[in-house]
Amino acid sequence: MTYNNRIFQFLTAVFGSTMLLTGACTKIPQEGSIAPDITYKNRKQYAISGLHLNIGDFQSSTSTLPLTFEIVEIREPGGKPVSALSDEIAVVRYKEALVGNESAEELALKSDTVMVPAVKINEFTGVLEILEGNKIPAGEYHFDIRVSNKSGTRLLTDALVVEFKEQDVLSWSSGMAKQPEIERVGDEPNQIRFVAYLDGQPLPGDYIDFTKDRAAGFKGTFVDDTDEGEIWSVNFPVKEADTYATWKIVTEVGGVEQVSYEAYNFNFVIGIPGSYVVRLYK
Incomplete structure (x- = not known):
């Protein structure tokens, strides 16, 4: 056997061994298999x-x-x-x-x-x-x-x-005293009563108002301002929407009543229809 033939046989053997080792180390999924790590x-x-x-x-x-x-x-x-x-x-x-x-x-x-x-x-x-x-x-x-x-x-x-x-407060303004609270109070009517608190005390409904441009806020129809809060009729679900509320702040300076307004935004969602109270804190 010539020298060149011996070299060819040696390289063939080495190549074949390498292919066998590679095949032994690499797991090829069978056709139709479900991987164990799905x-x-x-x-x-x-x-x-x-x-x-x-x-x-x-x-x-x-x-x-x-x-x-x-x-x-x-x-x-x-x-x-x-x-x-x-x-x-x-x-x-x-x-x-x-x-x-x-x-x-x-x-x-x-x-x-x-x-x-x-x-x-x-x-x-x-x-x-x-x-x-x-x-x-x-x-x-x-x-x-x-x-x-x-x-x-x-x-x-x-x-x-x-x-x-069933509901969640997603964000609220840093100017608020604490996170707004949502409470379900009944299965009907489909409405939200917003209650504004100032220094821990609830205010009448006419002390809070929502911006006139409501395209970015929650969708609802204003019903009434009451001593217990501002009432809105709502078609549920209430989807995520940045909502601004304007607070009427009444203070007394030198015996004279001073009125100012501050706006704060919050973002909330309510999924299940019913009657809710949303409490906002300043």
Whole structure:
């Protein structure tokens, strides 16, 4: 055997060994496999009852696509019923394109109303779709989700944990004495009574007012100023919107009454219809 043949055989053997070692060290997922590390990014999420929200960023890792998703079970560790999550809500679906100047009659002809569960999962993306108008009680809900592809299925226990609040104060002006408070006082009427406090004492309703330009604030209809506060009729849910309230400040200087006005903003949301009191502190 010539010298060149010996070199060729040596290089061939080395190359073959390298390929075997590489194959032994690198795990190539089989076709149709579900990776062992599939999960949702940011498993714990937060939602406001009554408001629309999409939740869930699924991490498929090396799993073979496409994947399909199914809710297997929903639990509330505090013992609250979970039936409100499957209650059906009327949703308008358009079956024809809109041009923008349709009459009410034309919109009705172009649309259908379908009943959809308050919470459902997109079977192709794994995103939880929470519909506006739901009546989900405050609580922490745990979702067990089955993930499938052509190779089989895997059940993810507590795949998503969603904590619902029925209302929340998102921000408030530094000029306020403390965070505004929201209290549900009844199932009806659908209204909010705003109570202004100055140095811990409640003021009559005419001591607080909202800016005339309400495009950026909560949507409602003024009802009355009373000794117990300012009353607004509201179509729920109250969505996130920066709201300004103007305070009437009355002081006495040298026996003469002085009146001044100060404006403060706050941002709040309320999802479930009912009667509420919102307390603002100065």
